[in-house]
Amino acid sequence: MKKIMLFFFSILLLTFATNAQEVQKIRYFDVTNKEISKSIFEEKRATNAVLDIPGDSSNHHKLINREEQGKINDRAKLISFLESASGKKINSLKQIVIIYYPGSDPCNSTGNIDFIISTYKEIEKGVNKIAKATTFYVYKDIKGLERYKNAIPWIKDSEQIVEKLFFKYHYPCSSFTVIS
Numbered sequence: 812m813k814k815i816m817l818f819f820f821s822i823l824l825l826t827f828a829t830n831a832q833e834v835q836k837i838r839y840f841d842v843t844n845k846e847i848s849k850s851i852f853e854e855k856r857a858t859n860a861v862l863d864i865p866g867d868s869s870n871h872h873k874l875i876n877r878e879e880q881g882k883i884n885d886r887a888k889l890i891s892f893l894e895s896a897s898g899k900k901i902n903s904l905k906q907i908v909i910i911y912y913p914g915s916d917p918c919n920s921t922g923n924i925d926f927i928i929s930t931y932k933e934i935e936k937g938v939n940k941i942a943k944a945t946t947f948y949v950y951k952d953i954k955g956l957e958r959y960k961n962a963i964p965w966i967k968d969s970e971q972i973v974e975k976l977f978f979k980y981h982y983p984c985s986s987f988t989v990i991s
């Protein structure tokens with residue numbers, strides 16, 4: 812009897828082990844959410860016109876456009892939010908640049924603090940040199956920004972105004988938008 816029980820237990824254990832090691836099939840999607848082959852996915856990704864983000868599950872990869880253009884439906888709400896949160900009056904003749912931090916991810920969670928701060932300052936200097944724009948630093952989730960919060964004037968996107976208008980996806984690293 813013990814041998815039979817041991818045999819069935821071994822079969823059961825082997826079944827669970829085999830299922831646990833079963834590799835999930837990775838699925839790939841283009842910018843229109845149409846499933847595509849891995850080779851087509853990699854070919855499109857290699858153009859650098861699109862980004863690769865996680866899809867709806869851990870075994871999905873989705874392409875999104877790197878750059879989008881359009882009109883803002885509720886510009887007054889955005890301006891009101893930025894002025895109120897920053898304490899700055901916005902000149903309607905100047906362009907606005909929003910540097911957006913979506914939250915910690917593998918791309919933006921490491922790095923030398925001095926280098927990162929100097930990079931942000933260099934970006935702002937370059938933007939002002941080209942466009943005389945007003946720059947705002949907006950975040951969704953403070954995690955990972957704690958070490959920069961005194962060096963850079965971050966604004967919390969408390970009502971997800973910036974996120975809903977410009978950042979439907981969590982773009983890797985950080986993102987920016989230019990409003991003219």
